[in-house]
Each structure stands twice: as C-alpha cells, then as structure tokens.
Amino acid sequence: MRVAILGTRGIPASYSGFETAAEQLASRLTDRGHEVVVYCRPHVVDRRLTEWKGARLVHLPTLRNKYLDTFAHTLLSAVHAARHVRPDVALFFIAGNSPMCLITRGAGIPTVINVDGLDSDRSKWPSTAKRYLRFAERNAPRWADRALTDSHAVAEIFEQRYGQRIGVVPYGVDDPGHTGTETLERLGLKPREYILFVGRLEPENNPHVLVDAFARIPNERARGMKLVVVGGAPYADEYITQVMRKGDPRVIFPGYVFGRGYWELQHHAYAFCAPTEVGGTHPVILEALAAGNCVIVNDHAPNVETVGEAGLTFSGSEGVPSLTAQLERVLDDPEMVASYREKARERAKQYSWDAVTDQYEQLLLEVCAAGGPGALPDHLLDHDAPGPPAVAGRP
Numbered sequence: 001m002r003v004a005i006l007g008t009r010g011i012p013a014s015y016s017g018f019e020t021a022a023e024q025l026a027s028r029l030t031d032r033g034h035e036v037v038v039y040c041r042p043h044v045v046d047r048r049l050t051e052w053k054g055a056r057l058v059h060l061p062t063l064r065n066k067y068l069d070t071f072a073h074t075l076l077s078a079v080h081a082a083r084h085v086r087p088d089v090a091l092f093f094i095a096g097n098s099p100m101c102l103i104t105r106g107a108g109i110p111t112v113i114n115v116d117g118l119d120s121d122r123s124k125w126p127s128t129a130k131r132y133l134r135f136a137e138r139n140a141p142r143w144a145d146r147a148l149t150d151s152h153a154v155a156e157i158f159e160q161r162y163g164q165r166i167g168v169v170p171y172g173v174d175d176p177g178h179t180g181t182e183t184l185e186r187l188g189l190k191p192r193e194y195i196l197f198v199g200r201l202e203p204e205n206n207p208h209v210l211v212d213a214f215a216r217i218p219n220e221r222a223r224g225m226k227l228v229v230v231g232g233a234p235y236a237d238e239y240i241t242q243v244m245r246k247g248d249p250r251v252i253f254p255g256y257v258f259g260r261g262y263w264e265l266q267h268h269a270y271a272f273c274a275p276t277e278v279g280g281t282h283p284v285i286l287e288a289l290a291a292g293n294c295v296i297v298n299d300h301a302p303n304v305e306t307v308g309e310a311g312l313t314f315s316g317s318e319g320v321p322s323l324t325a326q327l328e329r330v331l332d333d334p335e336m337v338a339s340y341r342e343k344a345r346e347r348a349k350q351y352s353w354d355a356v357t358d359q360y361e362q363l364l365l366e367v368c369a370a371g372g373p374g375a376l377p378d379h380l381l382d383h384d385a386p387g388p389p390a391v392a393g394r395p
Contacts, residue, residue, distance in 0.1 A: 001368055002035040004087035004104075006077045007070065007097040007113075010040025010059075011052050014258060017171065017283035018093045018116070023053065024172060025091075028357040030054030037085050039077035041069070058085070066234070067129055074100050082107035089364045089371075095119055096133050098140035098147075105145065110371035112364065113144040115166065117154050117279030117302065123203045138162045145367050151280035153301040169363065172356035173286035173348055176263055183261035184268055187228070187254055194226040194252075195327070196269035196293070198262070198284045199276060200233040201240045206275035206298065206316075207231075211246045213323040219250065222331055225270060227251045230262070266291035271330050271337060274303060275323060277316050281306050290348035294340040296326055310340065310347035 005022050013019035026036040036055040047059045060080060062073035074092070078100040081090055090104040095115035104111045119125075120133035141147040141164050148167035149155055159165045181191065195214070199205045207229055214227045232240065232255055244253055257265060266272070272288035273296045280302045288295050295311035297303040304313060312330070315322035330337055 172353035
C-alpha cells in the first residue's frame with residue numbers, strides 16, 4: 001500500500017507531536033513493506049533530504065504566516081498527492097486541514113484524518129480562526145472516509161459538541177535509552193536537581209503558570225532545585241518574552257532541545273510538569289512516563305486519561321496556587337517521587353509505537369479496501385461455492 005502523510009511540518013521530527021507521529025509511523029510502515037510519502041515544509045525540513053528512514057520526502061512551498069502556513073502547505077500537498085503521487089490512502093493530521101480531504105477523496109483516494117485535540121480550543125487563535133476550526137472539526141468525519149483522535153476524552157468531547165463519534169488510536173512512545181549527562185553539563189545542571197517542562201511556549205500550555213508557581217517556592221524549601229523550560233514557538237515572541245521576564249535566576253530557558261539531549265533531560269529530571277490545558281494525548285507526557293519521571297499534570301481530562309494512577313494532578317481552574325502546593329509536596333517527599341517513577345515506567349508499557357502502528361496499518365488497509373470496487377452484485381455470486389476458510393478469532 002502507498003500511503004501519503006499530509007498536514008505536518010514534515011520529517012525528521014523537529015517541532016511537535018504531529019511530526020513525531022509521522023516519523024514513527026512512516027519508518028515502521030516502510031519496514032513492513034509499505035511505500036510512504038511525507039510532505040514537508042521548506043523552512044522546517046532541509047530540501048536536500050529526499051528520503052528519511054525509508055520514506056520519500058516531497059518538499060512544497062508554503063506561506064510563512066501564523067494563520068496560513070499549515071493551510072497553504074496542506075492545500076498544495078493535497079493537490080500534488082491527487083495529481084502526481086496517487087497514493088492508495090491519504091493520512092491527514094490536524095482538524096483544520098479537513099477541507100483538503102475533499103481534494104484527495106474527490107480524486108478517488110481513500111482518506112483518513114486525525115483531528116488531534118480540538119485545535120479550536122486553543123487561546124492563540126482569534127475569533128475568526130476559531131470559527132473556521134470549529135467548522136473544519138464538525139465536518140471532518142463527513143469530508144474524510146474516517147476521522148479519529150488519540151484520546152478517548154477528546155472523542156467524548158467531540159461527540160458532545162458535534163453529535164458524532166470518531167475513532168481513537170492512541171499516541172505511542174519508545175524510550176531510546178539516552179542516559180548520558182552531556183546536555184546537563186552544558187546547561188549547568190545536575191541529575192535530580194531540576195524540574196522539567198517541555199512544550200511549545202504558548203498560553204494554553206501554561207508555562208507562565210509553572211514559572212509563577214515555582215517562583216513562589218523559597219530556595220531553601222526547593223533545596224537548590226532549578227526549573228528547566230524547554231521549547232519555543234513560532235509567531236509567539238511577545239508571549240515568550242513575558243514568560244522569561246517572570247522567571248527568577250533559578251529558571252533556565254535553553255530553547256529547543258531534540259534527540260539525545262532531550263532524552264538526557266527527561267531521564268535525569270527530579271520531576272516533570274505538564275500544565276497544558278488543551279489538546280489530546282500530549283507526547284511529552286508519555287515520554288516523561290517512559291523515562292521514569294514523577295509527572296505532574298493539569299487536571300485537563302486527556303492529561304488525566306494519559307497518566308492514570310501513575311501521575312499527580314493540580315487544579316487547572318485554580319492555577320498557580322494549586323500547582324505551587326503540588327510542587328511543594330513533590331519537593332518535600334523524595335520517597336513519594338521515587339514511587340511515582342516506578343508507576344510511570346509501568347504506565348508507559350501500555351503504549352508502544354509498534355502497537356500504535358498496528359492499529360494505523362489495520363485502519364488504513366480497511367479504508368483502502370472499502371474504497372475498492374466493492375462486493376459483486378448478488379446475482380453474480382455462486383451461492384453454492386464454499387466460503388473462505390475461517391480466521392482464528394473472527395466469526
């Protein structure tokens with residue numbers, strides 16, 4: 001089967017969970033004998049790369065604009081896929097790209113879209129963009145052959161909001177095992193002497209809440225602990241500057257950290273905090289669990305679903321006071337932190353990219369089969385002919 005992946009920034013992953021999912025799925029599907037084509041944006045992926053982990057990369061231009069970047073690039077990608085690549089199935093990411101599903105479906109290409117965590121809830125969007133995203137979310141199940149998300153909590157919200165149930169395929173995680181300390185040494189950090197945040201520095205991810213909460217804890221009680229805020233965001237320079245101004249000398253802003261360095265930070269953190277209040281299954285939370293971190297999350301329903309009993313929560317509605325109290329609790333009780341590290345590792349075993357790829361592969365094959373010529377008319381069937389052999393586990 002030939003699969004086209006559209007709507008992300010491209011691979012190798014260097015920005016967010018969409019790209020990580022695209023890279024993980026592309027590499028595993030190609031290992032299984034499928035042909036994968038991934039569309040890439042020129043300001044993110046080096047144009048000289050034509051292949052990555054077995055997947056073919058197609059580079060197309062876009063508009064460098066906060067509101068039009070994704071839409072413009074996915075539009076061109078959908079047209080290119082329909083006219084030139086002609087995949088057996090198209091896999092889109094992000095609900096805002098759902099109108100482009102009409103292009104591939106119109107060309108007779110079975111189409112699947114992962115709507116992610118309902119982007120219309122993000123505070124970064126102005127009212128016009130929110131209205132468009134609600135429109136795109138509502139119609140995604142109609143414009144694609146199959147719509148899904150990575151969280152049961154998000155699927156329930158989608159059904160309540162739009163009256164339609166969509167599928168769920170969870171996000172995956174694999175710990176590559178990078179446990180060195182080179183990155184820590186470069187940043188002046190020591191193992192188990194910092195709390196870690198990783199994510200886009202945008203209002204709905206609440207890094208400002210974490211920075212404010214940490215600043216309320218005196219250095220004596222924090223026992224010299226630091227706060228490391230990893231990440232950035234395009235088109236958000238003003239907000240990032242505000243967050244940095246709130247920080248005290250104990251807060252470190254290293255910018256983006258990827259690959260081996262990222263996992264070194266995950267493995268050696270004292271605790272990991274994800275104060276985000278929107279979205280579905282956040283990859284960084286799963287990665288923190290896999291690295292054996294004591295994880296603190298905002299009580300946003302998909303976050304709670306992700307950590308289960310293996311993480312701590314604070315009240316998102318209460319904000320800074322609640323998070324401050326939970327951070328103090330963690331700082332005061334190293335034995336509790338150690339127990340949550342064990343729970344985290346066990347929780348992470350429930351997720352794996354191989355298992356996630358199994359589900360995507362089955363889904364894509366089903367959509368391809370449904371998009372075929374269909375069953376023969378009844379009058380052409382030989383009703384006396386023996387049926388196919390039974391398959392174990394199937395009726």
